[in-house]
Amino acid sequence: MTRNPAIPLKAPERFFINGDWVRPRTPRMLDIVSPVTEEPIIRYPEAAPEDIDAAVAAARDAFEHGPWPRMEPSERASYLRRVAALITNRLEEIAWAWTTQVGAPISLTRKLVPQNATLFRYYADLIETYPFRDDRRRADGGAVRVLREPVGVCAAISPWNAPMVLLTYKIAAGLAAGCTMVAKPSPETPLEAYILAECIEQAGLPRGVFNLVPSGREGGDHLIRHPEIDKVGFTGSTEVGKHIMRVCADRLARVSLELGGKSAAVLLPDADFQQALPSLMVYSMPITGQVCFSLTRLLVPNARKDEFLDTFLPAVRGLKVGDPADPATQMGPLAMARQREKVEGYIAAGRAGGAVLACGGGRPRGLDKGFYVEPTVFSDVTPDMKIAREEIFGPVVSVIGYDDEDDAARKANATRYGLNGAVYSRDVERAYRFAKRMKTGGLTINGLIVDPEHPFGGYRESGMGREGGPEGLDNYLEVKTIHIA
Incomplete structure (x- = not known):
């Protein structure tokens, strides 16, 4: 497979947890295999349960005590626009990462990767006008305030076929809502998630707001079972989606699922x-x-x-x-x-x-x-x-x-x-x-x-919830009603 030599794809060595690039706690490794040569091309560390626990703890601390959920929407929007600009500067690298890992033609990946920056800009614009507070009146004339608040600590689990955009749908909307995030990309395709983490770090988001822990099935299962995860956003197969829903039902954790299709x-x-x-x-x-x-x-x-x-x-x-x-x-x-x-x-x-x-x-x-x-x-x-x-x-x-x-x-x-x-x-x-x-x-x-900029999702066994559009933001919000007597 020929590739643009000006776009180096380096092997990741650490995880992004609590605003730092941290060393793995175990020697576990995963391989990226070229679909063209059938040979391993990159080896990188796999997050163990201890790494995932650290990422969730960082996200929890950032949500409970950090500034991100408490910022004015316009302030969060400014950070999201910085991320979008940084992503835009790396679109060619993102396209080559997609092509190298998945085998998608470079002519196609170059056309599609701008969607990643588009999502961050879209949600930045949306939250500046979104009705996070809606003042209403009861029938007796009393005041009611309906608030839309971030759901909390969210796991974002993305598949291998369109690695970055399917992760970005979740991360951009979740961050816009004021949530803190733990991202687990597919073990076959982690590279774009690392690029996203670097852009978020360079944009200066507060510590713990975004965390990256690539892992396989065991790590993903540990993440969805974690009692400190308030919501799971997942894109992947219907069978895995059903498993996630069963696991999250035990503690009624929120779930949005974008699953299979025919x-x-x-x-x-x-x-x-x-x-x-x-x-x-x-x-x-x-x-x-x-x-x-x-x-x-x-x-x-x-x-x-x-x-x-x-x-x-x-x-x-x-x-x-x-x-x-x-x-x-x-x-x-x-x-x-x-x-x-x-x-x-x-x-x-x-x-x-x-x-x-x-x-x-x-x-x-x-x-x-x-x-x-x-x-x-x-x-x-x-x-x-x-x-x-x-x-x-x-x-x-x-x-x-x-x-x-x-x-x-x-x-x-x-x-x-x-x-x-x-x-x-x-x-x-x-x-x-x-x-x-x-x-x-x-x-x-x-x-x-x-x-x-418009909702995407399915009926029946194609999932529940929507990604994109205002509905994608709603995925990461809870509704609170305050009556004033």
Whole structure:
């Protein structure tokens, strides 16, 4: 894998706890493995329970006794803007870290990393006008003040596929609310979290407000069970989300969960396939399909199915798969060996289940090294098939036919998930009426848009709570009602 030599990715050696870079308490180490070479490229320390305890204690002290929760919102906003400016100065480094760890094409990561600074600026602006205090009147004429206060010490647990932005959604909103934070990034992708910690340190936030303790499953479980954690914000798989919810239920700790998806793109009978193609190409398999909101089920009218396949398949076959460091690459490898094994298992299940393999299904020619899988499309898929029901998290798309709009709505909703979706039609109002029938937390008409200034999250087993927008700030606030007699 070639990489910009001007962007060094150094191996982390310490944790960021209570405003200092502290030495690990144990010799435990983790490896970052290149998805292109399949070789370890960076070794770094893993936080043990003792390190996590220290981080939580620092966050608790900062919340109970420090200035951060007690600042005026405008003062917190000034710190957040400093963080945003520092992140902006390091966008190229953040893009290369993402590409190196995950295998996402550099052309894509460069486009997406500005969202990290956008989130900090957005929440800085929001809290300067947000109604943290709402003065009301009771029916008897008495005064009521409704306050929105920070929930407390929060754990922010982020996944490996989009490491920094999915952490930043939590950190920017939590800090804006006045919470103190303990961040645990995925063990496969810690580098961006270290960049964020450095930016927060340079911005001068008070000690203990932000703490970073990268670790694996054991450390994550210790963190969510910690009695001093008031809230857990998690993005990841539905099964892990259920585990977190069960653990937090014992002490009624607050939880927000952004989980899996099996999102449908519904092309209504009047849809223009050529117009739909660009967004379908980007969002049916983004980051090699390793995105929760991927449009992995494409619902097309049975009467136009062949026409759709004639449009879609040549574009999929034409995707340039290769080195993610090459700006011309459109699809890189999967992030890790276990992910490739999982995806190949689903491809085998699709064949065994009776779906028609329309293209792909193997490993790309000439790419014998690296966790590569061809972009794959199955047709003649029915909602009961495994590949239509379960989140694959790889470059595998199912084309599902329908008879009429009622049939399309039934099939679009035939899933335990409900994260995202799209509706395509020449008639926007027709698409809007259909979108209202879909049981999913986000939808786009004639495309796919995820905007950090607006809420994102899911129905059903795709999670609870929302990230982004004012709703993302609400995640980190408690409501207090004060009656004045």
